[in-house]
Amino acid sequence: MISRTRRAPLGRASILVALGSLLALGSAPTAPAPGPTPAQKQDAPRGEPRVFHDGKSVIRATIRSARDLRTVLAVASDVLNHRLDYGPVDFIVDARGLAAMKASGIPHEVVIPDLGPVLRAELASRNAQAGGGGGGGDGGVAGGDFFSTFRRLEEINAKFDALVAARPDLVTPFTIGTSLEGRPIRGIRITKAAAGSPGVLFNATQHAREWGATTAVCYIADRLVNGYGSDPRITALLDRAWVDVIPVVNPDGYVYSWDVNRLWRKNRRNNGDGSFGVDLNRNWAFQWGGGGASANPSDDTYRGPSAFSEPESAAMRDYFVANPTVVGHIDFHSYSQLILSPWGYTTAAPPNAVGFSALGNEMKDSVLRVNGANYTTGPIASTLYVASGSSVDHAFGVHGVISWTVEVRDTGSYGFVMPAGEILPNATENFAAALDLADATVDGAVIRFQGTPPATAEWTAPGSASVEVRALRGSIVGGGVKLFARTGTTGAFTPTTMTTSGNGIFSASLPVAPCGSTLSWYISAETTVGTARYPRNAAATLSTLYTQSTTVFEDTFETNQGWTAGIAGDTATSGIWTRVDPVGTTAQPENDSADAGAFCFITGQGTVGGAAGAADVDGGVTTLLSPVMNASNPESRIAYRRWYSNNLGGAPNADSMPVSISNNGGSTWVLLENVTENAGAWVEKSFRVADFVTPSANVRLKFEARDLGTGSLVEAGVDFVRVVTQACPPVAGDLDGNGSVGGGDLAILLGSWGGTGAADLDGNGTVDAGDLSILLGLWNG
Ligand code: 0X9
Ligand code: ZN
Numbered sequence: 001m002i003s004r005t006r007r008a009p010l011g012r013a014s015i016l017v018a019l020g021s022l023l024a025l026g027s028a029p030t031a032p033a034p035g036p037t038p039a040q041k042q043d044a045p046r047g048e049p050r051v052f053h054d055g056k057s058v059i060r061a062t063i064r065s066a067r068d069l070r071t072v073l074a075v076a077s078d079v080l081n082h083r084l085d086y087g088p089v090d091f092i093v094d095a096r097g098l099a100a101m102k103a104s105g106i107p108h109e110v111v112i113p114d115l116g117p118v119l120r121a122e123l124a125s126r127n128a129q130a131g132g133g134g135g136g137g138d139g140g141v142a143g144g145d146f147f148s149t150f151r152r153l154e155e156i157n158a159k160f161d162a163l164v165a166a167r168p169d170l171v172t173p174f175t176i177g178t179s180l181e182g183r184p185i186r187g188i189r190i191t192k193a194a195a196g197s198p199g200v201l202f203n204a205t206q207h208a209r210e211w212g213a214t215t216a217v218c219y220i221a222d223r224l225v226n227g228y229g230s231d232p233r234i235t236a237l238l239d240r241a242w243v244d245v246i247p248v249v250n251p252d253g254y255v256y257s258w259d260v261n262r263l264w265r266k267n268r269r270n271n272g273d274g275s276f277g278v279d280l281n282r283n284w285a286f287q288w289g290g291g292g293a294s295a296n297p298s299d300d301t302y303r304g305p306s307a308f309s310e311p312e313s314a315a316m317r318d319y320f321v322a323n324p325t326v327v328g329h330i331d332f333h334s335y336s337q338l339i340l341s342p343w344g345y346t347t348a349a350p351p352n353a354v355g356f357s358a359l360g361n362e363m364k365d366s367v368l369r370v371n372g373a374n375y376t377t378g379p380i381a382s383t384l385y386v387a388s389g390s391s392v393d394h395a396f397g398v399h400g401v402i403s404w405t406v407e408v409r410d411t412g413s414y415g416f417v418m419p420a421g422e423i424l425p426n427a428t429e430n431f432a433a434a435l436d437l438a439d440a441t442v443d444g445a446v447i448r449f450q451g452t453p454p455a456t457a458e459w460t461a462p463g464s465a466s467v468e469v470r471a472l473r474g475s476i477v478g479g480g481v482k483l484f485a486r487t488g489t490t491g492a493f494t495p496t497t498m499t500t501s502g503n504g505i506f507s508a509s510l511p512v513a514p515c516g517s518t519l520s521w522y523i524s525a526e527t528t529v530g531t532a533r534y535p536r537n538a539a540a541t542l543s544t545l546y547t548q549s550t551t552v553f554e555d556t557f558e559t560n561q562g563w564t565a566g567i568a569g570d571t572a573t574s575g576i577w578t579r580v581d582p583v584g585t586t587a588q589p590e591n592d593s594a595d596a597g598a599f600c601f602i603t604g605q606g607t608v609g610g611a612a613g614a615a616d617v618d619g620g621v622t623t624l625l626s627p628v629m630n631a632s633n634p635e636s637r638i639a640y641r642r643w644y645s646n647n648l649g650g651a652p653n654a655d656s657m658p659v660s661i662s663n664n665g666g667s668t669w670v671l672l673e674n675v676t677e678n679a680g681a682w683v684e685k686s687f688r689v690a691d692f693v694t695p696s697a698n699v700r701l702k703f704e705a706r707d708l709g710t711g712s713l714v715e716a717g718v719d720f721v722r723v724v725t726q727a728c729p730p731v732a733g734d735l736d737g738n739g740s741v742g743g744g745d746l747a748i749l750l751g752s753w754g755g756t757g758a759a760d761l762d763g764n765g766t767v768d769a770g771d772l773s774i775l776l777g778l779w780n781g
Pocket of ligand 1: 387388407
């Protein structure tokens with residue numbers, strides 16, 4: 001379950017940082033500390049006094065049992081991240097609830113002791129940034145500063161109007177219905193595709209307070225409109241599909257979260273019992289009234305009196321009915337950094353779980369590449385919690401739409417009150433996921449590359465490529481998975497049909513090509529509804545340099561080639577590096593890395609049957625130094641196999657083994673990698689020397705096995721060290737070294753006519769007609 005893998009509750013320091021940054025939002029360096037703001041700013045425009053949750057605290061607790069969960073639900077006045085499985089959950093308590101938590105024995109942390117100052121500071125920063133919280137901000141098409149701060153409903157509407165006005169040929173406005181308080185629920189369609197084409201929907205703000213989701217969806221609209229015609233992937237998408245964007249499904253709640261209560265979630269239904277609001281994401285018909293939805297009107301997950309009792313959710317229902325060619329959908333929420341697929345109402349696997357999983361992983365990887373943010377993916381109910389009557393289940397369960405919930409940033413440091421500086425990073429990474437969802441559902445398939453596309457390949461044996469292909473709509477056409485390749489940057493791509501070994505895996509050999517050439521390639525999968533591509537962008541290809549590797553240094557440690565085990569300054573009292581046929585323990589290998597022979601370097605040899613901790617590294621660091629190796633070739637690579645185990649003895653992963661490289665015989669060192677993972681296995685590593693130091697004939701390696709953390713059991717090993725160069729064999733007649741024999745070589749030959757040198761191809765002592773005829777015979781480019 002995700003909650004177990006989430007990072008540990010915030011420490012005091014990070015809470016202070018979070019609060020500090022929040023208070024600093026939008027303030028000039030000289031701005032006064034937030035104090036009382038004018039009364040007209042404090043009271044909501046609608047006349048209701050603002051709610052600042054004064055004296056309430058935000059708690060992060062760790063649920064360990066059903067009993068803990070019942071206690072938390074009893075004391076919480078609002079659950080923030082609705083993570084009601086075992087693990088951490090964030091919620092608001094009043095002073096009595098806080099006391100009850102303290103008495104409960106449930107592990108918890110007070111993340112925000114008093115919400116009042118935090119929410120007052122948030123309002124002050126909004127007032128400062130947006131000229132009083134209303135009217136400001138550009139409605140500009142080219143982005144402008146629209147994403148520099150959060151925007152009121154009327155600003156979002158103006159922005160969308162501006163997108164329509166700028167590109168009426170591309171953007172069409174629509175309204176899907178009207179909220180309880182009479183606000184239109186608006187959207188735009190962005191497309192150049194023919195009528196009847198497939199399309200996708202991105203919406204946000206079923207939940208009023210989730211402004212990070214609202215801004216992310218506004219950004220999708222902005223990027224698509226502005227990217228059409230300039231960005232090849234966006235252009236291709238909008239030429240074959242439509243994209244609908246509905247930024248605010250719950251306009252009444254959104255306005256209320258601006259004007260009265262920043263932490264409002266539901267719509268603004270008067271429930272008639274003194275409570276307000278229905279949770280729109282529990283009000284959809286599919287499996288309405290099941291688990292994870294409340295029948296109590298005052299609850300934040302109140303499902304409403306009946307399915308689609310609310311005009312906002314009913315408008316969304318009608319949207320799906322009226323748009324039968326919608327094939328993909330993301331309902332954006334905040335917060336928790338999750339990419340969630342059906343089902344929400346049950347932990348049972350959905351139809352085509354493997355397809356959902358492949359697409360979830362594609363989106364997660366794309367998000368990570370944009371800004372390095374980690375999102376987690378999986379089915380809702382088994383990843384987050386059971387919740388029934390939600391949009392995702394309805395869209396998939398009733399209409400077969402490939403539907404997702406994305407919970408955007410962050411993981412709880414700020415929660416709903418995202419700093420304005422996070423708007424763009426959050427939006428750009430989620431835009432990447434949105435594009436993947438669109439391409440995958442429109443084209444019908446996901447292609448997942450197995451491993452990493454190779455940057456280089458041996459030109460005589462370039463190896464093969466494997467992909468996992470999963471249909472999302474329709475099915476994969478027999479023989480329809482192909483690898484397309486060409487050498488160089490011009491000419492047609494030649495297809496090779498990839499063969500399947502079952503389980504969605506397809507493989508093909510990379511084509512043979514001359515040494516020194518670059519292979520451009522991509523993979524495509526034809527489905528009954530379209531053709532998917534890897535990489536997704538039709539203008540992008542993979543590129544692999546064909547080369548020839550030569551091993552210039554190799555050490556299997558069967559003999560001593562001049563390594564130094566233990567150096568001056570080492571502090572370890574045991575487990576000193578030693579070259580042996582290892583005796584295995586639970587921490588140390590029983591065998592070397594399966595290169596030739598049986599020997600390798602390990603940290604301390606124990607006795608057969610001895611305790612795991614008897615000969616491990618203790619008390620400090622032990623260093624293994626290589627002899628000087630020649631890595632002067634500019635494309636030299638260093639490769640080795642290493643073992644590292646530090647998971648035992650009560651302090652997992654507390655230690656490390658830095659591996660460093662020197663190009664001056666050991667005078668100075670540059671870190672290659674700092675091994676901390678407790679692999680407990682031989683791991684092959686390979687580094688391009690020039691990425692770390694200037695290649696030289698004076699290269700050395702240094703492995704430092706450390707036992708510095710308390711109580712941990714550290715064992716390390718090194719084996720099969722190699723220096724490999726990459727260079728193509730000389731081509732006869734290639735006098736200019738460009739890989740082929742052509743005009744440049746002819747010019748060199750004619751330039752040395754009558755003289756001697758490399759152009760004397762027949763070796764008769766003079767560059768003459770004999771050499772010219774050899775060169776013309778080798779002519780190939
Ligand atoms: O509970 C929700 O509606 C969503 N989380 S939030 O914290 N934004 O409220 C998650 C919805 C996922 N979908 C289903 N549970 N079906
Ligand atoms: Zn939500």
